[in-house]
Amino acid sequence: MVMPESVHTVTTLPTARRPGCPFDPPAELTDAHRHGPISRCTHPGGTPGWLITGYDLVRSVLADPRFSSRKELMNLVDFELPPAPPGEFLLMDDPQHRRYRKPLMGKFTVRRMRLLTERVEQITANCLDAMEKAGPSADLVTAFAKPIPTIVICELLGVPYEDRGSFQEQIDTFMGGETREEELIAAYTATQDYLAALVAAKRANPTDDVLSELIDSDLTDEELKGMSLVLLSAGFDTTANMLSLGTFALLRNPEQLAALRADPALTDRAVEELLRYLSVAKQFWRTALEDVELGGQTIKAGTTVILSYNTANRDPERFTDPHVLDLNRQDGGHLAFGHGIHQCLGQQLARVEMRVALPALVNRFPTLRLAVPAEEVPLRPETADIYGVKSLPVTWDA
Secondary structure (H helix, E strand, O other), rough: OOOOOOOEEOOOOOOOOOOOOOOOHHHHHHHHHHOEEEEEEEEEOOEEEEEOOHHHHHHHHHHHOOOOOHHHHOOOOOOOOOOOHHHHHOOOOOHHHHHHHHHOOOOHHHHHHHOHHHHHHHHHHHHHHHHHHHHHEEEEEHHHHHHHHHHHHHHOOOOOOOHHHHHHHHHHHHHHHOOOOHHHHHHHHHHHHHHHHHHHHHHHOOOOOOHHOOOOOOOOOOHHHHHHHHHHHHHHHHHHHHHHHHHHHHHHHHHHHHHHHHHHHHHHHHHHHHHHHOOOOEEEEEEEOOOOOEEOOOEEOOOOEEEEEEOOOOOOOOOOOOOOOOOOOOOOOOOOOOOHHHHOOOHHHHHHHHHHHHHHHHHHHHOOOEEOOOOOOOOOOOOOEOOEEOOEHHHHHH
């Protein structure tokens, strides 16, 4: 793409989606991308930055070691941020990032995650049985989208069954984007305290789970606690929102829903298209460690850039008819799981859960439909880390 003579400036970062367009990126982002793949912006603290909306530029930054993920380098507010706590490796660079990620890589491989398919099928069937028994209506978020990934990730890490409800509630509180600061801090602190006790319990009495397998490493209890927080929160919240928002999108595109029901072989491609189309992990940040030429502009050292995943995955230079949900799409390669050394560790787990749960849901309830007008479905705010719906009222013919 040819850059304009003067680069576009985004004066207001988006705060909401357009009415009636719950699946599209905010209008400010789409408009910025029409002017080019890179725009100037101002971060919430008043510091200058850059907004990257183009697929190729987002992908290049994610793979470029000249851009850092370190929390303490993020120049987003008018005060210095502290380094990420031990173990919270998403906000670190190598070698610290590698120290935490490497022991986990073998535990989330394609093969190991596919071995979980039967258990995911069982959990999904149990949720659908309960829905059917209590129906013919439900909030799909609480009855289906949240329980499946919560049970799976908690079993993987060894969280006791009786603790899952309170843990899920705490994660909801500090990731939902609408919590008052004191409530957010309280929920985060409670989660940290719980995970510290869980690590101590696994060290005293290891069981058959990922956390217990890490006990024999050189990782400290504090590091294990931070790693557990990353895995549990990411493994629950992202997939839960993909299941609920993905169902919403299918219900709003009945011809695509019919295609998925008619052809089980379409499932894998359908999952990838929903990941691209919805991009619930909307954006990430990187800070330039040195002056970098990018898209015809100079990103000065110390400047933080916003990487807009949802516009990158709707880039017309990369995807044909990008704003159309097409489960038969041939041009894959989305960035929903990121790219480079920080590419989502749990992406194969998310795929297994979506491949099992979505077809099971739509085939169990062939008359599934929204129980309220689409415009009344409550959406998560743009301030939430992960986009989605707060609830999804559905009904079906008994």
